[in-house]
Amino acid sequence: MKITFLGGGNMASALIGGMIERGFAATDIAVVELGEQARAALAARFGVGVHASLDAAALACDVLVLAVKPQQMKAALAPIAGRLQGQLVISIAAGLRLADLGRWLGTPEQPHARVVRCMPNTPALIGCGVTGLYADPSVDEAGRAAAERILAAVGSTVWATEEGQIDAVTAISGSGPAYVFHFIEALESAGCALGFDQTSARRLAIDTVLGAARLAASAEDSPAVLRQKVTSKGGTTEAALASLAASGWHDALVAAVRAAEARGRALGDELGKD
Ligand SMILES: NC(=O)C1=CN([C@@H]2O[C@H](COP(=O)(O)OP(=O)(O)OC[C@H]3O[C@@H](n4cnc5c(N)ncnc54)[C@H](OP(=O)(O)O)[C@@H]3O)[C@@H](O)[C@H]2O)C=CC1
Numbered sequence: 001m002k003i004t005f006l007g008g009g010n011m012a013s014a015l016i017g018g019m020i021e022r023g024f025a026a027t028d029i030a031v032v033e034l035g036e037q038a039r040a041a042l043a044a045r046f047g048v049g050v051h052a053s054l055d056a057a058a059l060a061c062d063v064l065v066l067a068v069k070p071q072q073m074k075a076a077l078a079p080i081a082g083r084l085q086g087q088l089v090i091s092i093a094a095g096l097r098l099a100d101l102g103r104w105l106g107t108p109e110q111p112h113a114r115v116v117r118c119m120p121n122t123p124a125l126i127g128c129g130v131t132g133l134y135a136d137p138s139v140d141e142a143g144r145a146a147a148e149r150i151l152a153a154v155g156s157t158v159w160a161t162e163e164g165q166i167d168a169v170t171a172i173s174g175s176g177p178a179y180v181f182h183f184i185e186a187l188e189s190a191g192c193a194l195g196f197d198q199t200s201a202r203r204l205a206i207d208t209v210l211g212a213a214r215l216a217a218s219a220e221d222s223p224a225v226l227r228q229k230v231t232s233k234g235g236t237t238e239a240a241l242a243s244l245a246a247s248g249w250h251d252a253l254v255a256a257v258r259a260a261e262a263r264g265r266a267l268g269d270e271l272g273k274d
């Protein structure tokens with residue numbers, strides 16, 4: 001399976017790194033990237049083929065992964081509009097809808113329908129990603145299997161039953177690593193404020209998140225039960241959780257996820273008008 005990435009930025013690098021780590025051949029992967037330095041860095045880091053434009057050589061693939069920013073997509077696809085020959089297209093762009101991608105990839109009269117919309121996340125780089133996928137109903141079983149094979153190589157996968165769910169996946173797990181990194185930053189700052197040097201504070205913060213996430217993934221107990229098991233009556237955790245509740249942090253996180261989902265839908269509305 002020959003795979004070409006359109007755009008070689010943060011998320012494409014995470015996917016490519018994870019795929020190569022899990023046995024995809026670098027010689028089967030190509031990247032179209034505008035930046036000369038970025039192209040050289042991708043070739044040096046991963047040994048993949050690099051192209052400055054989506055020329056015939058780059059288009060000689062089975063799967064085209066769309067990994068430019070949503071705002072860059074329409075212009076990036078213009079040179080190949082109507083030129084695809086049945087390739088499977090996987091879009092990882094936030095917000096952009098299948099109908100609009102199909103129109104930009106094909107022609108208004110004949111949209112390219114062989115498109116799977118996905119939302120991975122950056123832990124894909126270390127094989128710990130999670131991806132939501134939704135395929136245009138016209139994508140056949142082979143197309144769905146190819147998309148599954150690529151994304152399952154870099155983490156777990158969840159198939160959505162309707163396209164709108166991908167905006168929710170974007171808000172939960174696509175953007176989610178940033179929420180967790182923010183949490184780690186805050187825990188680290190607290191550690192420093194309580195007298196630790198930054199290295200020690202970071203170690204305490206990261207290993208706490210890692211250990212808790214692993215426990216939540218492996219234990220039969222729900223996260224709520226696991227939380228209760230940490231929380232001794234009249235103890236320290238109870239004091240901390242009461243302080244968090246008073247600051248409304250649970251509702252603040254739910255509101256943040258809703259804001260991300262709304263932004264995804266707005267991006268689809270704004271950019272799909274063109
Ligand atoms: N970052 C993340 O955690 C996630 C991102 N995504 C999605 O992935 C996509 C990429 O995001 P991300 O990797 O963060 O963005 P980046 O900006 O890091 O990567 C996009 C890359 O594509 C390049 N580019 C722009 N136009 C073209 C073109 N016409 N041809 C070739 N290359 C081009 C950009 O160059 P230049 O910088 O010069 O513009 C840039 O290097 C987005 O659609 C985003 O919604 C999905 C899941 C998670």
Ligand SMILES: O=C(O)[C@@H]1CCC=N1
Nearest residue numbers: 093094170174175176
């Ligand atoms: O912030 C963004 O728009 C992208 C999509 C999910 C993560 N990063």
